[in-house]
Amino acid sequence: xxxxxxxxxxxxxxxxxxxxxxxxxxxxxxxxxxxxxxxxxxxxxxxxxxxxxxxxxxxxxxxxxxxxxxxxxxxxxxxxxxxxxxxxxxxxxxxxxxxxxxxxxxxxxxxxxxxxxxxxxxxxxx
Numbered sequence: 001x002x003x004x005x006x007x008x009x010x011x012x013x014x015x016x017x018x019x020x021x022x023x024x025x026x027x028x029x030x031x032x033x034x035x036x037x038x039x040x041x042x043x044x045x046x047x048x049x050x051x052x053x054x055x056x057x058x059x060x061x062x063x064x065x066x067x068x069x070x071x072x073x074x075x076x077x078x079x080x081x082x083x084x085x086x087x088x089x090x091x092x093x094x095x096x097x098x099x100x101x102x103x104x105x106x107x108x109x110x111x112x113x114x115x116x117x118x119x120x121x122x123x124x125x126x
Contacts, residue, residue, distance in 0.1 A: 005040060005049035008115065009061070013037040013054045016113060023090045024075065024117075026050065043075070064114025068095055072108065072116035080105040080121035092117065 010016050017039035020026045026041035029049065038053040050073065054060070077083040084094060084107045091112035098106045105121040 003048065005051045007051035007053065009055050009058060010052050010113060011054060011060050013039050013052045016052055017041060019090070019112065020050075023087060062114065063116070064110065066116065068108050068116035068118070072118045074118040074120055076125065077107070077119035077121050080107040080119045083107065083119045084109065
């Protein structure tokens with residue numbers, strides 16, 4: 001088995017996917033231009049994909065109420081603090097910043113729709 005993607009039902013996949021392309025650097029690798037407007041977005045490696053779509057058959061979760069320790073999407077950041085500043089100007093909000101004993105920096109934020117995001121600047125990358 002290998003990981004293919006994870007998926008989130010969101011209120012407006014079309015707008016949200018553009019934010020992730022513009023501000024996170026994901027690339028749309030597959031797109032459906034009719035409801036539910038499915039967007040598969042890949043990271044720079046092409047190894048990990050996130051699917052977002054806007055299904056009306058169920059309510060999209062209110063991601064802003066989900067604690068980031070229950071669920072978050074994590075990205076590698078060369079400079080977590082610079083990423084925080086840049087994304088705050090793009091509508092994301094800071095939740096928490098941690099500096100680990102080994103010097104790694106973990107910045108937890110929420111995107112403009114409340115989805116928890118973590119930016120990891122690790123001293124020993126995975």
